[in-house]
Amino acid sequence: MHSTALLNEADRLMTVCNSCRYCEGLCAVFPAMEMRRAFADGDLNYLANLCHACGACYTDCQFSPPHEFNVNVPATLAALRAESWAAYAWPRALSSLFARNGVAISIIAAVSVVVFIYGFAAFNDPQVLRGIHTGPGAFYVLMPHNAMAALFGAAFLYAIQALAMGLRAFWRDIGEPTGTLTNPPSLWQAMKDAGRLRYLDGGGVGCFNEDERPTDRRRVYHHLTFYGFLLCFASTCVATLYHYLLAREAPYAWWDLPVVLGTLGGIGLVVGPIGLLMEKAKRDTALMDTGSSGMDAAFTLMLFLTGVTGLALLVWRETSAMGPLLALHLGVVFALFITMPYGKFVHGLYRFAALVRYARERRMMAE
Ligand code: SF4
Ligand code: SF4
Structure with a gap:
């Protein structure tokens, strides 16, 4: 039993x-x-x-x-x-709360941060919210860079801590030695398998969705979402290096690396999640666990909103809409960070870890 x-x-x-x-x-x-x-x-x-x-x-x-x-x-x-x-989530109580109310919690978290940033700006200088701001440092008239970095750094570190605790629980549960996660051949094989979603192809023919005709649509939309997320993350990392190493302040020109990466990533985060939600709506419910759709929907929605608000900010950043759009984008990104350990994001982490173990087991069988 x-x-x-x-x-x-x-x-x-x-x-x-x-x-x-x-x-x-x-x-x-x-x-x-x-x-x-x-x-x-x-x-x-x-x-x-x-x-x-x-x-x-x-x-x-x-x-x-x-x-x-x-x-x-x-x-x-x-x-x-x-x-x-x-069972692996840390703290566990937040997971069951999120599983039942994922979409509501994500939206409340995003709105709370928007209100906070708006209140912060209105308290300091209400004119900032209505004005047009351009050139280096324009984003930081709404909230100083250090305050923004502290707010988002704290959310990011919390997410990393919670995800690391979850991964540790998974690794202990499956009884795998810690060393496997740092074993280069197993890691490399898992990166290749995860990077091309090798096992989302039904043995080579594609996924089964609404009927018995397989297609590759879910894999394509998943790739757009995954690589869109990675590009947006890379954009943020490059912008951070620009800020601290080169003393170059955002916003950057459309051809600058953080903007190019962020734009491509943003397009992936809009098209991919829409495609995934459409495929999910059509999918035969017999293939799915309909009980966890709240976790799934909340994460996909937050990814989509991250892409939409980021692209909208890029298009209208030199107008008076910049303040509200920046506050909205930051609110959504904050909510994405703090809900990541309790939503569908974790599937990537645990699946990758499982692929690392599988690569190690395959090698041992072959030896
Ligand atoms: S029992 Fe069904 S699902 Fe399991 S291996 Fe056989 S055909 Fe596949
Ligand atoms: S076990 Fe999962 S990945 Fe494997 S064939 Fe079945 S549904 Fe596809």
């Missing part, structure tokens, strides 16, 4: 699959499963986080409903993933 009903169900399915093995070429889950004869809680959580939810094993399965074996690997592993994320 396992500690939860979902773990029991996942154990039942993996036992059936381990006898059948028809799906072993579809993804990493089945080869990892075949390396085991029995499944501890941590093994099942590892397999759940290795699954990319492509849906192929449901469509291909001769035992999927209405068969009496009722084998539904994608939906069961999706629900187990969400359960594991809640």
